Amino acid sequence: MLDIAEVAQRSGLAPSALRFYEKKGLLSSNGRNGLRRTYEPEVLHRLALISCARRAGFSVAEIGRFLLAMPGDTAVQQQMAVKAAALDEDIARLRRMRDSLDHASTCTHEPLVECPEFKRMLAP
Amino acid sequence: MLDIAEVAQRSGLAPSALRFYEKKGLLSSNGRNGLRRTYEPEVLHRLALISCARRAGFSVAEIGRFLLAMPGDTAVQQQMAVKAAALDEDIARLRRMRDSLDHASTCTHEPLVECPEFKRMLAP
DNA sequence: GTGCGACTTGAAGCGCGGTTCAAGTCAAGC
DNA sequence: GCTTGACTTGAACCGCGCTTCAAGTCGCAC
Incomplete structure (x- = not known):
């Protein structure tokens, strides 16, 4: 205890x-x-x-x-599946963000926010 | 305008x-x-x-x-690199979480929280 | 038995990221 | 020129996720 x-x-x-x-x-x-x-x-x-x-x-x-959640609680299990799918999107978004940051950390583009490489972050 | x-x-x-x-x-x-x-x-x-x-x-x-951030602002660029690395960890964590949820959404383990498959989520 | 200190409680407070509200200002259409 | 209605402001408020505080209670060492 x-x-x-x-x-x-x-x-x-x-x-x-x-x-x-x-x-x-x-x-x-x-x-x-x-x-x-x-x-x-x-x-x-x-x-x-x-x-x-x-x-x-x-x-x-x-x-x-x-x-x-009880096993067989299909409502919650469905929520979990939904959440898992949402996580897939989160993961994809975070990857784009990381790639953009990787680039930005060495980019010398004049206004950084206008760098086309950086802007890839904004994709859907 | x-x-x-x-x-x-x-x-x-x-x-x-x-x-x-x-x-x-x-x-x-x-x-x-x-x-x-x-x-x-x-x-x-x-x-x-x-x-x-x-x-x-x-x-x-x-x-x-x-x-x-101005280009050449090395302090902020370093922050960005740090943040990019942090995102790598976030991404890895989210992936484990998604895999666990994928499993959980079909798992019939008695108390779900005790399911060994589900527990993989807890790795460092 | 009497401190001490680590716990207990509920309530209030805080930082974040906004939203909502009351009161005021203005451009435009009538 | 006067109404209307979308904007303006600052301040108050909200939900979240805790933390902090004041006041009280207890176990344990002495």
Whole structure:
């Protein structure tokens, strides 16, 4: 059993963030020792998942829905498929952006924003 | 010359957003007709660039710095290179996330979050 | 048993990226 | 010249994702 400070340290999240996630339903403490939350070590996996999804641009609410997903919950699974497709677009956009930045970091075009190479970033 | 309503419509941005960007230094109206802003058509390119960068996760402040970049401004160009490298990581993370979601959308693993396939998402 | 310090709570606050609102100004059509 | 209605402004407000704060509660060492 871990206490909140330990979970915070090992997950890299602030204790306030852990309480916030709990309030939002992403997390549950296993029990209490007096007032104090106690956590099972598995919570660290869940937190890693949450952090990863946050960095990938999922909102806290979305993550909550996914974490509650039951197998066979076709509605949520469909949402996931939709989200996966959206990620494909995100990835393509980020690639164009990266290529443009790669170029821009060595470009000497007069107003940089007018550089045609740079403008490729703007494609659909 | 375009007025703000036209620019808003053609750029897909709200007039309030255009004024917001102007206040933040990302944009400038070409002049005024009375009180009213007038825009050169080129502003649409700049707005496309801004929208694209926003979707790619750049903050408004970052975009402002990049738009002000002079060629040969090595500090900003270095920032761009750094950002390009960061995008590489973002892209890799998004790809893992997409693969996991692809799997999750058809997975029947009991608690989905325990599915080992799904957990690949959590790699560094 | 009495501090101490780390936890608890709810509420308020913050930065971001805008949107909305109230009050005012103006160009153009009648 | 007067209305109309789209613009102008600054300030207030919003949702998100937390963080911070004040006030209270507890476990543990002494």
